[in-house]
């Protein structure tokens with residue numbers, strides 16, 4: 342599962358420097374401020390879920406978040422995860438999207454680029470950052486007087502660039 346590998350490596354790196362534990366005061370304080378600004382009551386599971394999403398290079402399902410909480414020996418139950426994700430989503434902190442009929446994925450709105458390429462062949466999901474395309478979407482909304490809180494764009498492809506290289 343290439344999808345999860347990046348995150349696991351990331352977690353290992355973080356564990357190496359105690360980054361994801363409560364030792365990282367600065368990050369915890371930042372997250373606390375973000376939650377407060379969004380008028381969300383600060384609780385430990387909420388800080389942890391935000392931190393897990395923040396440190397993931399890709400979108401995560403609720404199960405991914407549960408697994409990540411297990412890996413850092415601080416299990417959060419799924420119902421807490423789902424209610425927290427809903428709260429985050431309602432306040433615009435995160436975005437939710439679906440690929441085909443699979444589980445819903447979640448990612449932070451301001452960190453993860455909203456444009457993704459989903460490969461049918463290997464199942465990978467790459468985030469791309471294209472300021473020009475993002476600007477075009479924003480201009481489109483302004484022209485149509487649409488107040489956009491978030492969006493997601495998924496390009497479904499038969500072969501991603503990695504698969505194309507392998508096949509070549």
Ligand SMILES: [Zn+2]
Pocket residue numbers: 460461462463464465500501502503504505
């Ligand atoms: Zn692929």
